[in-house]
Amino acid sequence: MRLRNALFGACALGAIGLAVLSGCSQxxxxxxxxxxxxxxxxxxxxxxxxxxxxxxxxxxxxxxxxTAEEVTSLLGRSDAYFENDKFPAYHLNSSDSCILAMPIDKKSDRVLQIVVSPAGCL
Incomplete structure (x- = not known):
């Protein structure tokens, strides 16, 4: 199936090897x-x-x-690490070479970004 506007697109941040998925991309x-x-x-x-x-x-x-709790309810406990133990993070393949991560705002406890790391791993 193909992604549509409702999906988050990817913006590569090559210097740090991340793809940040946001609602405003192509x-x-x-x-x-x-x-x-x-x-x-x-x-x-x-x-x-x-x-x-x-x-x-x-x-x-x-x-x-x-919220982090809602993410965990949907996807289960994190099985990967991304910058902070409190950020939900999940391996996207069995070789552990690609991670989906969701940095959480400390104040609101809500997902700030959707990150696939490293960029281009999919």
Missing amino acids: KGELSHLEGENFNSQVWRVSVHSRSVMLADLMKKHRLLGM
């Missing part, structure tokens, strides 16, 4: 991701299925602004 930035329907239970137990569910996850769930 249509189809991640359109190369064909995939499966997002399934929370499969996400939790099958790391190798996550990258193919990512587009549908982004389309169906507005992760920006979610």
Whole structure:
């Protein structure tokens, strides 16, 4: 399936090797991701299925602004590390070479950004 405007596009930050997904980028930035329907239970137990569910996850769930608790309820406990133990982070493949992370605002406890690291790993 192809990403549409409802999805977050990617903006590469090459100097630090991140792709930050935000609501204001170009249509189809991640359109190369064909995939499966997002399934929370499969996400939790099958790391190798996550990258193919990512587009549908982004389309169906507005992760920006979610609380850390809401993210954990949807995706399960973090299984990766990104800058801070309090940021939800998930491996997107079984080789641990690609991570989906969500930096959290300390005051509001809400997701500030959606990050895929390193940039281009998908």
